Amino acid sequence: MNLFRPDIARIDGYTPGEQPQESSWIKLNTNENPYPPSPAVVEAIRDASSGPLNLYPDPLVRRFCTRVGDLFGIDPDCVLPANGSDENLTIAMRSFVDAGQQVTFPYPSYTLYETLADLQGARHQRLPLRDDWQWDPRQAETLVADSKLVFVPNPNSPSGNCWSDPLLTSLVPPAGVLVVDEAYGDFRDEPLSSGLLQHERGSQIVLTRTLSKSYSLAGIRFGYALAQPELIAGMRKVKDSYNCNALSIAAATAALQDQEWMLRNVERIRATRDRLVAALRDTGFDTVDSQTNFIWASHPTGHHRRIFDQLKNRKILVRYMHFSNTSGDAARDGLRITVGTDEQVDRFVDVLRSIVVA
Amino acid sequence: MNLFRPDIARIDGYTPGEQPQESSWIKLNTNENPYPPSPAVVEAIRDASSGPLNLYPDPLVRRFCTRVGDLFGIDPDCVLPANGSDENLTIAMRSFVDAGQQVTFPYPSYTLYETLADLQGARHQRLPLRDDWQWDPRQAETLVADSKLVFVPNPNSPSGNCWSDPLLTSLVPPAGVLVVDEAYGDFRDEPLSSGLLQHERGSQIVLTRTLSKSYSLAGIRFGYALAQPELIAGMRKVKDSYNCNALSIAAATAALQDQEWMLRNVERIRATRDRLVAALRDTGFDTVDSQTNFIWASHPTGHHRRIFDQLKNRKILVRYMHFSNTSGDAARDGLRITVGTDEQVDRFVDVLRSIVVA
Numbered sequence: 001m002n003l004f005r006p007d008i009a010r011i012d013g014y015t016p017g018e019q020p021q022e023s024s025w026i027k028l029n030t031n032e033n034p035y036p037p038s039p040a041v042v043e044a045i046r047d048a049s050s051g052p053l054n055l056y057p058d059p060l061v062r063r064f065c066t067r068v069g070d071l072f073g074i075d076p077d078c079v080l081p082a083n084g085s086d087e088n089l090t091i092a093m094r095s096f097v098d099a100g101q102q103v104t105f106p107y108p109s110y111t112l113y114e115t116l117a118d119l120q121g122a123r124h125q126r127l128p129l130r131d132d133w134q135w136d137p138r139q140a141e142t143l144v145a146d147s148k149l150v151f152v153p154n155p156n157s158p159s160g161n162c163w164s165d166p167l168l169t170s171l172v173p174p175a176g177v178l179v180v181d182e183a184y185g186d187f188r189d190e191p192l193s194s195g196l197l198q199h200e201r202g203s204q205i206v207l208t209r210t211l212s213k214s215y216s217l218a219g220i221r222f223g224y225a226l227a228q229p230e231l232i233a234g235m236r237k238v239k240d241s242y243n244c245n246a247l248s249i250a251a252a253t254a255a256l257q258d259q260e261w262m263l264r265n266v267e268r269i270r271a272t273r274d275r276l277v278a279a280l281r282d283t284g285f286d287t288v289d290s291q292t293n294f295i296w297a298s299h300p301t302g303h304h305r306r307i308f309d310q311l312k313n314r315k316i317l318v319r320y321m322h323f324s325n326t327s328g329d330a331a332r333d334g335l336r337i338t339v340g341t342d343e344q345v346d347r348f349v350d351v352l353r354s355i356v357v358a
Numbered sequence: 359m360n361l362f363r364p365d366i367a368r369i370d371g372y373t374p375g376e377q378p379q380e381s382s383w384i385k386l387n388t389n390e391n392p393y394p395p396s397p398a399v400v401e402a403i404r405d406a407s408s409g410p411l412n413l414y415p416d417p418l419v420r421r422f423c424t425r426v427g428d429l430f431g432i433d434p435d436c437v438l439p440a441n442g443s444d445e446n447l448t449i450a451m452r453s454f455v456d457a458g459q460q461v462t463f464p465y466p467s468y469t470l471y472e473t474l475a476d477l478q479g480a481r482h483q484r485l486p487l488r489d490d491w492q493w494d495p496r497q498a499e500t501l502v503a504d505s506k507l508v509f510v511p512n513p514n515s516p517s518g519n520c521w522s523d524p525l526l527t528s529l530v531p532p533a534g535v536l537v538v539d540e541a542y543g544d545f546r547d548e549p550l551s552s553g554l555l556q557h558e559r560g561s562q563i564v565l566t567r568t569l570s571k572s573y574s575l576a577g578i579r580f581g582y583a584l585a586q587p588e589l590i591a592g593m594r595k596v597k598d599s600y601n602c603n604a605l606s607i608a609a610a611t612a613a614l615q616d617q618e619w620m621l622r623n624v625e626r627i628r629a630t631r632d633r634l635v636a637a638l639r640d641t642g643f644d645t646v647d648s649q650t651n652f653i654w655a656s657h658p659t660g661h662h663r664r665i666f667d668q669l670k671n672r673k674i675l676v677r678y679m680h681f682s683n684t685s686g687d688a689a690r691d692g693l694r695i696t697v698g699t700d701e702q703v704d705r706f707v708d709v710l711r712s713i714v715v716a
Contacts, residue, residue: 003535003562004592005456013595019414033412042407045605049403052381053577053609054391056570059374083441083579086598094477098363099457112599119452119596177361204361212414219411219604221441234362237371238477240444246577247403247605251411 007099007121014115017319026347028338029317031157031184031294033216035268035341037251038261041217044254048247057246060236064244064253068224071256072194077229080236081252083243085183085210085223088235089116089151092206092225095235096177097122097148104143104173105151106135108158108323108332110181113151122148133159133288140171147173153181155188158321158336160290162188165196172201177231179206183223184292186214186266194226203228206235213293215255215262222252269293273339279349280337283356298334299356308335310355316348365457365479372473375677384705386696387675389515389542389652391574393626393699395609396619399575402612406605415604418594422602422611426582429614430552435587438594439610441601443541443568443581446593447474447509450564450583453593454535455480455506462501462531463509464493466516466681466690468539471509480506489690491517491646498529505531511539513546516679516694518648520546523554530559535589537564541581542650544572544624552584561586564593571651573613573620580610627651631697637707638695641714656692657714666693668713674706 002009017030065076082088089112097103099121105113107126117124127135127143133156144150150171155162172178178201185192196205206227212218222244225235244252255262276295280287285297298304308320318337325331339345360367375388423434440446447470455461457479463471465484475482485493485501491514502508508529513520530536536559543550554563565584570576580602583593602610613620634653638645643655656662666678676695683689697703 001533003533003589004453007456008453008592008595011595014599016414016417016599019416021416023410027413030414032414035412037411041411045407046404049400049407051577053395053399054393054574055385056374056377056388056390056576057579058377058379083603084598084600086600090598095362095366098365098479121456175359175361216412218414218600219409221415221600221603231361234366237366237369240442240448241372241374242442242444242576242579245441245579245603245606247609248603251605 005121007118011115011118014112018317020317024315026316026340026344028340028344028348029319031213031292031338032218033213033265033269033293034344035216035265037216038255038258040254040258041251044250045247048250051246053246056242057244057249059241061244061249064224064249064256067253067256072226074194074197074226075229078194078197078226078232080225080227080232080239081244081249082223082225082239083248084212084221085181085208086112087239087243088208088223088225089113089179089181091235091238092149092177092179093117093120093122094238101148102146103149103151104147106156108321110151110153110157129159133161137170144171144173148176149173150176150178151181152178153183155184155291157184157292157294158296158319158334159288160292160294160296161288162291165199168196169199169201172204177204177206179208181208183208183210184213185209186262187270187293188291197226197228203230206231211252211255214266216265217251217255220248220251222248269339272342272345275342276337276339276345276349279345283349283353294336294338296334296336298332304333304335307352307355311351314351316351363479365476369473369476372470376675378675382673384674384698384702386698386702386706387677389571389650389696390576391571391623391627391651392702393574393623395574396613396616398612398616399609402608403605406608409604411604414600415602415607417599419602419607422582422607422614425611425614430584432552432555432584433587436552436555436584436590438583438585438590438597439602439607440581440583440597441606442570442579443539443566444470445597445601446566446581446583447471447537447539449593449596450507450535450537451475451478451480452596459506460504461507461509462505464514466679468509468511468515487517491519495528502529502531506534507531508534508536509539510536511541513542513648513650515542515650515652516654516677516692517646518650518652518654519646520649523557526554527557527559530562535562535564537566539566541566541568542571543567544620545628545651546649555584555586561588564589569610569613572624574623575609575613578606578609580606627697630700630703633700634695634697634703634707637703641707641711652694652696654692654694656690662691662693665710665713669706669709672709674709
């Protein structure tokens, strides 16, 4: 007797990147920030650890919402904090999409969107990205037309490229919602804003963000969504009442306060990114211009799986990714390499050269 | 244009108990433990605060699962950690119930079950509890027969009574799952076990537990489910990859380690509970025999709402609850009063006496 919903029974579930718990690895596989969070974050956690942990936290996390409101010049009612950005993606799916309805996302992009659609019993269709990582606008219009929800990461993963606001707003479904997943937004050339919400279709747009990447806080699971208050109020019904905990709230609020720390790390990562790109190209790799903290790299030999394995043998983890072909698109694979510290990247490049030359 | 799923648009969502963030209140409304968590917990959080918060936590939370396995003599693969027990209730709903299928739970019990069924687009039916807080076995058999999922809190909230294992297993649906919600299980006369999983229908049973109550950790959001490995593996597909954070994992693991601390606080609360019950009866209230950290109390005058308001005017929060009538059952209301410290309870009783006499 299979007790699970058929949609659950038939899927494998999402496979996250490997997370070895020993510190002997060079981890360039899950786009973590190589630098520690602000000392103010550590201090805030220590303070909170002797606070009233026996009591429930504020279910609306108002302290954090006010801080976000101040930072981006928006109403705190436009903010929905979550247990990591993934939770807000789940909440969006459960808020807007009934079983059998259509969900669309670029492909290749974040593979979780497809899993979330499967979990909800939704149909999903991939908007193919061409070799230049752009979509065909006419194809997009057709696919978006009957979608209840469209996900688009901006910058995209695994490619690292950005799309312009007009391109993004062209993906708002006529009777649905566009989620712009800005997990890597702080690494862009342009600073993050909430301008899309003021667009004439802005009442159908949700922006999702995370403190995992630019704020060096993957360990505390904290993200937030921005949208018009009507959307946030509805999404709030779907979330668990106390989805953020007293410690992560304290940490996230302190992290947001220390913009200088975050921006300095972003600058360091962008500088290292340039070095990494130069070295990859020098080793014969093709790379996509990245506005993120990772690089999509492919080698003319096509031996990506082999290179991945040999790096792993040397305790260096990158992400090997293979994307099957969609209609109008070819299969492709490659390596997604997180920008680490200069030292990590130097070591990676040394080992890589020995592998690629060998 | 309503962008939400009709199921979301039509509901109000779950309303959690009030969580004033000022410390001047006597909070006897959300069944928190009045005592702080173990000093080992605070220490563990402080250690984790200077750990690698820039990295993702272990998605499987193996360290905690091993600890639970040791404590209850079960395989760590039988354990599913979650961001609070509520998350495991949500995961169960999303794992086992398709839209339109039937969910059953005793009524009055935890009002979240109904909200979760609504969010999933499931049909739900209430198994009425009589004035003695027992169900009619024949009615139960009929309602359970076509259920995909049955929730039953043991001990129950708001009444605080327990049901025997044979009564619980009689609620396992022929082709579905029984979730026994043991949020308050540590306050029972009998110590918690995982015996139900060894029952002949045990492969259709999920036990859910939380560290919010007995372990004084409502603030860190940590719960876990126990079930046979096949059920846990399927439920794992539904959860967000990184649903528990590095700080809450550290706190929960340390809390579980210090059984002595937890058990001592449980003993204090049970002793205070006896005093509270005596005082309530002395003030003319009817109470249910409680195996939890709260008391369900009703007064012959029926002035529960007024008593609640007057307590609140004096900065004492209890929970006023009103349950509408179901077929075969009368409407009822009353006060659910959390067992605080002796001092809090003394103050509560003083104020209550002045209100009830007045």
